Amino acid sequence: MSRTFLFERRNHVPSSDLMQIKHGFYQELLAYCEERKGFNQRKELLQQRLSERIEQEPEVRIAYIRLQQGVRKGRIQPGKIPKANRVAPALMAEALSLEQTGSGLLERHQELSIRFKNECQMQEQELYKLFRQQPSVQNALLLTNYEMYCSLNKSYSSKKSGKVWKMMMRSFAKTAPLSSFTSICRGPGTGRESRISFAQWILLHWYELWLLLPEVIRASRYKVEYREQEGTLLTEGSTGPQAAEPGLYIRTKRSYRLKTPAAAKIQPGSIVTLDELALIWNESLEAMTAKAVQLLRCGYLKNTIHRESGPLTLEVFIETVSAFRPASSRIQSLAQHLEAIRLLSGQLELTHEVAQRERLLEIAQKHVNRCCEWLRWEGRYPANPFNEDSYTDAPAGPSLEVEVEPLRDPLAEWAEVLPVFDNRLKFRLYMEHHLHDTLPVAYASLQPSLSRYAAEYEQHVALNRTCRGSVFENAPAVAHLEELRDQYRMKLAAAASGEDVALERADLASLKAGLQALHIRQPATAGFWLQQSGAGELVLNDCKNSYLAYSMYHLPESHEAIAERIKEVLHCGEEAQLITYSPSCGFNPNMNGFAEGSSLAAELRDAVLIWNAERTSFELQSGEQRVVPLYTGMLAPACLPEEYRNLALLTQSGFLTGTGLDYDELAVDECLHIGRISYGKLILHRRQTILHEKLFAGVTPDFDGYLRLHELLETYHVPLHSFVRLFPVRYNRLHIEYGESGLHKPIFLDAEEPQYCMEWLKHRERCRRQHGELAVVFEEALPDPYDNEYTAEFVYEMHKEPLRRGG
Numbered sequence: 001m002s003r004t005f006l007f008e009r010r011n012h013v014p015s016s017d018l019m020q021i022k023h024g025f026y027q028e029l030l031a032y033c034e035e036r037k038g039f040n041q042r043k044e045l046l047q048q049r050l051s052e053r054i055e056q057e058p059e060v061r062i063a064y065i066r067l068q069q070g071v072r073k074g075r076i077q078p079g080k081i082p083k084a085n086r087v088a089p090a091l092m093a094e095a096l097s098l099e100q101t102g103s104g105l106l107e108r109h110q111e112l113s114i115r116f117k118n119e120c121q122m123q124e125q126e127l128y129k130l131f132r133q134q135p136s137v138q139n140a141l142l143l144t145n146y147e148m149y150c151s152l153n154k155s156y157s158s159k160k161s162g163k164v165w166k167m168m169m170r171s172f173a174k175t176a177p178l179s180s181f182t183s184i185c186r187g188p189g190t191g192r193e194s195r196i197s198f199a200q201w202i203l204l205h206w207y208e209l210w211l212l213l214p215e216v217i218r219a220s221r222y223k224v225e226y227r228e229q230e231g232t233l234l235t236e237g238s239t240g241p242q243a244a245e246p247g248l249y250i251r252t253k254r255s256y257r258l259k260t261p262a263a264a265k266i267q268p269g270s271i272v273t274l275d276e277l278a279l280i281w282n283e284s285l286e287a288m289t290a291k292a293v294q295l296l297r298c299g300y301l302k303n304t305i306h307r308e309s310g311p312l313t314l315e316v317f318i319e320t321v322s323a324f325r326p327a328s329s330r331i332q333s334l335a336q337h338l339e340a341i342r343l344l345s346g347q348l349e350l351t352h353e354v355a356q357r358e359r360l361l362e363i364a365q366k367h368v369n370r371c372c373e374w375l376r377w378e379g380r381y382p383a384n385p386f387n388e389d390s391y392t393d394a395p396a397g398p399s400l401e402v403e404v405e406p407l408r409d410p411l412a413e414w415a416e417v418l419p420v421f422d423n424r425l426k427f428r429l430y431m432e433h434h435l436h437d438t439l440p441v442a443y444a445s446l447q448p449s450l451s452r453y454a455a456e457y458e459q460h461v462a463l464n465r466t467c468r469g470s471v472f473e474n475a476p477a478v479a480h481l482e483e484l485r486d487q488y489r490m491k492l493a494a495a496a497s498g499e500d501v502a503l504e505r506a507d508l509a510s511l512k513a514g515l516q517a518l519h520i521r522q523p524a525t526a527g528f529w530l531q532q533s534g535a536g537e538l539v540l541n542d543c544k545n546s547y548l549a550y551s552m553y554h555l556p557e558s559h560e561a562i563a564e565r566i567k568e569v570l571h572c573g574e575e576a577q578l579i580t581y582s583p584s585c586g587f588n589p590n591m592n593g594f595a596e597g598s599s600l601a602a603e604l605r606d607a608v609l610i611w612n613a614e615r616t617s618f619e620l621q622s623g624e625q626r627v628v629p630l631y632t633g634m635l636a637p638a639c640l641p642e643e644y645r646n647l648a649l650l651t652q653s654g655f656l657t658g659t660g661l662d663y664d665e666l667a668v669d670e671c672l673h674i675g676r677i678s679y680g681k682l683i684l685h686r687r688q689t690i691l692h693e694k695l696f697a698g699v700t701p702d703f704d705g706y707l708r709l710h711e712l713l714e715t716y717h718v719p720l721h722s723f724v725r726l727f728p729v730r731y732n733r734l735h736i737e738y739g740e741s742g743l744h745k746p747i748f749l750d751a752e753e754p755q756y757c758m759e760w761l762k763h764r765e766r767c768r769r770q771h772g773e774l775a776v777v778f779e780e781a782l783p784d785p786y787d788n789e790y791t792a793e794f795v796y797e798m799h800k801e802p803l804r805r806g807g
Helices: 015-019 025-056 058-073 089-133 135-144 146-154 158-173 200-211 214-219 261-265 274-281 285-298 314-322 329-350 354-375 400-415 423-435 444-464 476-491 493-497 505-517 549-554 556-569 601-606 642-651 703-715 754-771
Strands: 002-011 182-185 193-198 221-224 227-229 232-237 241-245 248-251 254-258 271-273 301-303 386-391 501-503 525-532 538-544 576-581 608-612 617-622 625-631 671-674 677-679 682-685 688-692 721-730 747-750 774-780 792-799
Touching (some): 002 549, 015 158, 058 089, 089 135, 089 158, 089 703, 089 754, 135 146, 135 354, 135 386, 146 158, 146 354, 158 754, 193 329, 200 214, 200 241, 200 248, 200 314, 200 354, 214 285, 261 274, 274 285, 285 301, 329 386, 400 505, 400 538, 400 682, 400 792, 423 608, 423 642, 476 493, 493 671, 549 792, 556 576, 617 642, 703 754, 721 754, 747 754
Parallel strands (some): 182 386, 501 677, 538 682, 576 625
Antiparallel strands (some): 002 182, 002 792, 193 386, 221 301, 525 792, 608 617, 617 625, 671 688, 677 682, 721 747
16 A cells, blocks of 8 residues: 555644643542541441450440441440440540541531532633633534524523533544534645535525526426336426435435326427427416426426536526526525625635624525525525535644654555455445346346345445345355454454453454455555554544545545546556546535536446456446446435445445444443454554443432542543443443434543533433433543644545556
């Protein structure tokens, strides 16, 4: 492998700011606990000595019994103890001294309880003050959740302290992959920059609504699309979006049957106007306008301005709408509001001042609301209309390359065995086994069966992260890969018992030999999400077959160079054509500007599916030319339209799973320790301690609960700094609630600090009430966010040297 691109994602909240909120209360607690421990030891020793005297001096038995009871209760009254004058003076003195010490500890407990409450209030105020003073955090919240921004800045109360705590901990300790909450350093020669784009999901819905406006319908021309089957006209369309929500806009196609005689009077492919349709349908223009809405939705009609290809940007939408300005005053007004939004977007990029951005955003939201009104948006109008990509200067000190260079070889060695963890590779191998005798085959003819297999893959393999128990296991190559995965997982067995596991080169060599026996090569491109620990190690947060998608999105000025590298590793010379595609589906990061813009419709219509054994992947062939499709977006294929999802599964791999222990394979009764898994200085899986919620009985959000929490952490050897996740427990096993990201999302817990502990305990209780029985996963903070001024994560994209044909 050779290095290609390296990025650093850096958080905005420095550790020095958070250190100012630490006032040393935990050290006071330690001193108190040490005194209490000494007291308990003295008490236990005295109880033993008194028990011995009860046996040794029966004539004074009653005195020692009463004294022992007094010691147990912490209240000794010598005047009420029979024969107290015959008790050994040293024992009576020790008992009275112990009572005094106990009274002092009780007073100390009460003082600390008051101090604890005051400390929580002080830390809440200081954390909120820090939140208000952090322009980067304020800006990120302003753009991603304007409603919460207003709630926390303009009407804050202590009831909202939990939201501030979560936000500050994540802004301090956990890098976010795609948002304003981290800034990305792209290396030397790049500086601070903000890229503002309009929310794709809003734009796509606006466009669909715009096409249905009466003025647009009357002024448009239409292409007729259908196919005839046994006297029935079959069309393909959609009644509306399956999902129209922040960051996502997914339409699901369905088939329709038209039995209207008038529909068959027009040949498919014909271009008609609304007037011509009204004449054929024998309808008034008004009635035909209403009917056209249904014909558009069912797919019989397609507006000739409908965008089959290319990204829909705000600029393109403005241009399209402006062409219809003469149609009505409403469209003129709509175009003006869109133009105002475009200008405001540019102004947002030019300023980093939060107050100024807030004013601009308020103005923009009014224009958004007016557009929604004109376009007849149903339901609540969308908020948060802009997305931001935030970039920062290169950090001072050694370059990113220098920091990662020592571990380049272990990363390259690890990349060689990644196919063992590639479930989408197994899907391709099964489909090749299934289609072997029919290849090459017309791609269009496979769509129904491909969709069935793709759905089974998503429902079984993608969720369970194994082909075991599915139809895909029936392919010999897939079964062999599952055996290799089992071989690897046997090496991890000790980790499930709490032991650290250090993988050796021989372990990887065995896996590599198994892959070579199947003629499976390492990925053409690999992406690693890494963090550097203080001990010179790299911690692997994630890995995937990236196809340089991260670089495509963040380095638009390098698209030409990236394209050349991709063509090399995918063997796209003169004999093959690389076709890139990236349907946005409302997800802004899919708008990378790299896709060529064609919809693939023409290529897929007449193409045949072929198998490239050297790449272990399907490709297409059109005439004499190989066609290599490449999905360049970041949205999971499961969210893409069906035809694109099928193509992505057949031709590409994605995230790799199973390099460590998966949460939902773990069972916990009370406590479970998971060891660290490493390869050299590459950490593949952090140490974890999993505690069942029953251990937290009585751990309340107050000083006594704080004490009990620390007793639990000490008893089960949980570090004071950790990342905590919550999982429902079903049938004694951890259960993943898909779609409940707030439940599983790790939160950094600094257990030294009273306010942080209280907020986390309240968070745990809220989740318990919602989800029932829980398991609490404490993962070692490696690296510890306090060890560096800013938490950072590297994104390291590699590609292998091009293979010679037949080599």
